[in-house]
Amino acid sequence: MTGHFFEGAEKLLEIWFLSSNNNSGTDKGNNDLRNIPRDLIEEVLNLVNCKVLKYAQSATTDTYVLSESSMFIFQSHFVLKTCGETTLLHAVQPMLALARDYCEFDKVDQVFYSRRKFLRPELQKAPHSSFDHEVAYLDSIFEGGCAYVLGRTNDDCWYLYTLDKTCAGTKSDQTLEIIMTELDPEKMKIFYQENTSSAAEATQKAAIDKIFPNAKIFDYLFDPCGYSMNGLLPDGHYFTIHITPEPDFSYVSFETNVSYNQYQDIVRKILKMFNPGKFTTTIFGGSAATSLDSQRKIFQYSDYGRVDHQIVCLVDYDLIYSYYKKYPS
Ligand SMILES: C[S@@+](CC[C@H](N)C(=O)[O-])C[C@H]1O[C@@H](n2cnc3c(N)ncnc32)[C@H](O)[C@@H]1O
Incomplete structure (x- = not known):
């Protein structure tokens, strides 16, 4: 596999919408992003350079497993996560237009x-060749954008662009993302077709089906290796896992919007599953998500030293x- 490389790190976009026609309560009228015809969503994904591998609907959510990661569409917001050399930001303007034309969403409430x-940033296509270029692209679309970098720019770091504004919509949502690198090669063997015959078998062997036992799972095992899954919980929450198992550039991400009073237990469960050499956690909470207060103390995971811990x-x-590295054994 000399020269073979895959950029596991995902670009992650979440946009929340509002309508000036003021539908309220349970009557959202036409204000529903799931009204956008599926073929038009697929056209947008073509612009990003990824394809739909699996699609499913629940009462609250449309979920897509993509050739490069995932998309979730809810009533008033969507989450699009794409890795490799995809051009995720090319989805922004078409999605704003579709939200306006098919859902009467004429305002953006928030962007992340x-x-x-x-x-390997040099392999990325415009506008993803640098964070400065991404910020300039987003600034050309949105007003009031602000850009942050967390962590160490000469080691691992994490970039965020969001809008400096008050949100009208829900402020109680929470999202946890765990980004893991330098994974345990033994654990990664599951995600090769030579060792595992189907996505369902990989899900079971890795115990991914035990994380949220009542979730519906949509999974995909790539050829010769690689794994992606989306999980939908009965209450409308989601989780998603993406795995690049190749040892030279191994990468696993876990993301969920299930809200927790404390995050240590779920983080420990995921660490045990993949045993990374390094990982970052990002926990986002709206101002109504008071449980986040208990996360402000600097919590620890055995075997790992905390490198950075920042609150914005x-x-x-x-x-x-937070960013952690395994202690030398
Ligand atoms: C599972 S996909 C999703 C990526 C996810 N963001 C991650 O890296 O964890 C990436 C993995 O699948 C493998 N793969 C095989 N065929 C692929 C394809 N057609 N498109 C994308 N990835 C493919 C890649 O080499 C890599 O190991």
Whole structure:
């Protein structure tokens, strides 16, 4: 596999919408992003350079497993996560137009664009060749954008772009993302087709089906290796895992919007599953997510030293970024 490389690190975009026609309560009228025809979503994904591998709907969510990661579409917001050399930001303007034309969403309530530092930034296509270029691209679309870098720019770091504004919508949502690198090669063997015959078998062997036992799982095992899954919980929450198992550039991400009073237990469960050499956690919470307060203390995971721990208080959201490295054995 000399020369073979895959950039596991995802670009992650979340946009929340509002409508000036003021539908309220349970009557959202036409204000529903799931009204956008699926073929038009696929056209947008073509612009990003990824394809739909699996699609499913629940009462609250449309979920897509993509050739490069995932998309989730909810009533008034969507989450698009794409890795490799995809051009995720090319989805922004078409999605704004579709939200306006098919859902009467004429205002943006909030935007979050984030990603970790790429391993090979020189392979990325415009506007993803640098965070400065990404910020300039987003600034050409949105007003009031602010850009942050968390962590160490000469080691691992994580970038965020969001809007400096008060949000009208829900402020109680929470998101946890765990980004892991230098994974245990033994654990990664599961995600090779030579060792595992189907996505369902990989899900079971790795115990991914035990994380949220009542979730519906949509999984995919790539050829010759690699794994992606989306999980939908009965209450509408989601989780998603993406695995690049190749030892030279191994990468695993876990993300969920299930809210927790404390995050240590779920983080420990995921660490045990993948045994990374390094990982970052980002915990986002709206100002109504008071449980985030208990996360402000610097919590620890055995076998790992905390390298960085930073808290950013945005207008309506708080963010806790932490970066850990395994102690030498
Ligand atoms: C699972 S996909 C999703 C990536 C996710 N962001 C991550 O890296 O963890 C990436 C993995 O699948 C492998 N793969 C095989 N065929 C692929 C394809 N057609 N498109 C994308 N990845 C593919 C890559 O080499 C890599 O190991």
